Amino acid sequence: MEAGRLLPDLEKEDFRILMAIEQGMKKSEYVKVSDIRFYSRYPMEETLYRLKKVHKIGLTIRNAAQYVVSYKLNSIGYDVLALHTLVEKEIISQLGPLLGKGKESDVYSCMDDEENIFALKIYRMGRTSFRNIKRYRNIIGNRTHLSWLYVNRLAAKREYNALSKIYDINLKTPKPIDYNRHVIVMEYLRGKELAYYKDIDDPEYIFQEIIKQMRLIYQKADLIHGDMGEFNIVADKDGNILIIDWLQSVSADHPNAIRILRRDIKNICDYFRKKYHIECDTGEILESFLKE
Ligand SMILES: Nc1ncnc2c1ncn2[C@@H]1O[C@H](COP(=O)(O)OP(=O)(O)OP(=O)(O)O)[C@@H](O)[C@H]1O
Ligand SMILES: [Mg+2]
Structure with missing residues (x-):
């Protein structure tokens, strides 16, 4: 990754300048040089030197409209800040x-x-x-x-x-x-998405395991995945699974909770029925989730 490659070239002053731009970006898209200087608390000379450096290696976007020079971070600049913090x-x-x-x-x-x-x-x-x-x-x-x-x-x-x-x-x-x-x-689970397996050893077991996980998540964590399917389940050769990608999950008291839960169950049922001929009734499973 670009940001990972650039990390070793950067000094703590560079990170401070990038963070000053980040700070300014809370208020406006581009941040004026005078504001970057203010947030970084560096003298103007140091500010300009560092800006020139981070811009040259491709971490910022420069704007010079109406003689006022301003900068914003590009996505590599933002990656660099996050990675640097995790390394620190x-x-x-x-x-x-x-x-x-x-x-x-x-x-x-x-x-x-x-x-x-x-x-x-x-x-x-x-x-x-x-x-x-x-x-x-x-x-x-x-x-x-x-x-x-x-x-x-x-x-x-x-x-x-x-x-x-x-x-x-x-x-x-x-x-x-x-x-x-x-x-x-x-x-990390060393494996691949369920969708990319041509065949699995014990589909019935994997299917039951997924349904069991979904039920526990719904009943004990009050959450519904919301995008459940063969692409958001990583499996390894030994039949271990991880359900990933939880950004769009909704809580069990969401106004459309039942509809979303039904759709999640249906996605899993459809996949295992079509590919592995497993008998599966979406309505029955949904009911079993709701009653216990
Ligand atoms: N914890 C993990 N262990 C192993 N592989 C993973 C893990 N998390 C993500 N991946 C891999 O990265 C891919 C993308 O992850 P994820 O589904 O979370 O991203 P996404 O951008 O939300 O995807 P999309 O919106 O396209 O479904 C997964 O399909 C999987 O191959
Ligand atoms: Mg995904």
């Missing part, structure tokens, strides 16, 4: 290869000092679609300046909170390790 906190020490590219995120593997491997999810909403941005309108409210920084940070926090809530009751979702800005670090 000793959560990660090395980035690995890309594991998967979603519609709204990139997922990489990463390692800590003890060579434990984790998955690192970077939110990239607004990159391909604004459909998801719209979903955030109700959280963001009427802020006129809808920044992708803010939306992606919010998304990471939301998914991290959902993961924490579920993980607390010991279920098969990735253990959340930490998050910073638009990045989440979580448990």
Whole structure:
């Protein structure tokens, strides 16, 4: 990843300048040089020197309208800040290869000092679609300046909170390790999405396991996944599974909770019926969730 490659070239003064721009971006899209100087508390000379450096290596976007020079972070600049913080906190020490590219995120593997491997999810909403941005309108409210920084940070926090809530009751979702800005670090399962298996050893067992997990999550964590399907379940060769991708999860008291829950169950039923000929009645399963 570009940001990971650039990290070793940066000094603490560079991070401070990037954070000063980030601070200013809460108020406006571009941040004037005088404001960057103010937030960084560096003298003008140092501010200009650092700005020139971070801009040259491709972390900012410069605007010089009406003789006022201002800057904003680009996505690599924002990645650099999040990764740097996670390294400083000793959560990660090395980035690995890309594991998967979603519609709204990139997922990489990463390692800590003890060579434990984790998955690192970077939110990239607004990159391909604004459909998801719209979903955030109700959280963001009427802020006129809808920044992708803010939306992606919010998304990471939301998914991290959902993961924490579920993980607390010991279920098969990735253990959340930490998050910073638009990045989440979580448990990694060496495997691939269920959808990419041509065949699995014991489909009946995997099917029952998924339904059991969904029921526990609904009954004990009051949550519904909301995008359940063969692409959001990672499985390994031994039949271990992790249910991933919790951004759009809703709570059990959501006005459309039952409809969303039914759709989740139906997705799983349809998949296992078509591919593995497993008998499955969506309505029956839904009822069993609701009554106990
Ligand atoms: N904890 C994990 N362990 C192993 N692989 C993972 C993990 N989390 C994500 N992945 C991989 O990264 C891919 C994308 O992750 P995820 O589904 O969370 O992202 P997304 O952007 O929300 O995807 P989409 O919106 O396209 O469904 C997954 O399909 C999976 O291959
Ligand atoms: Mg997904």
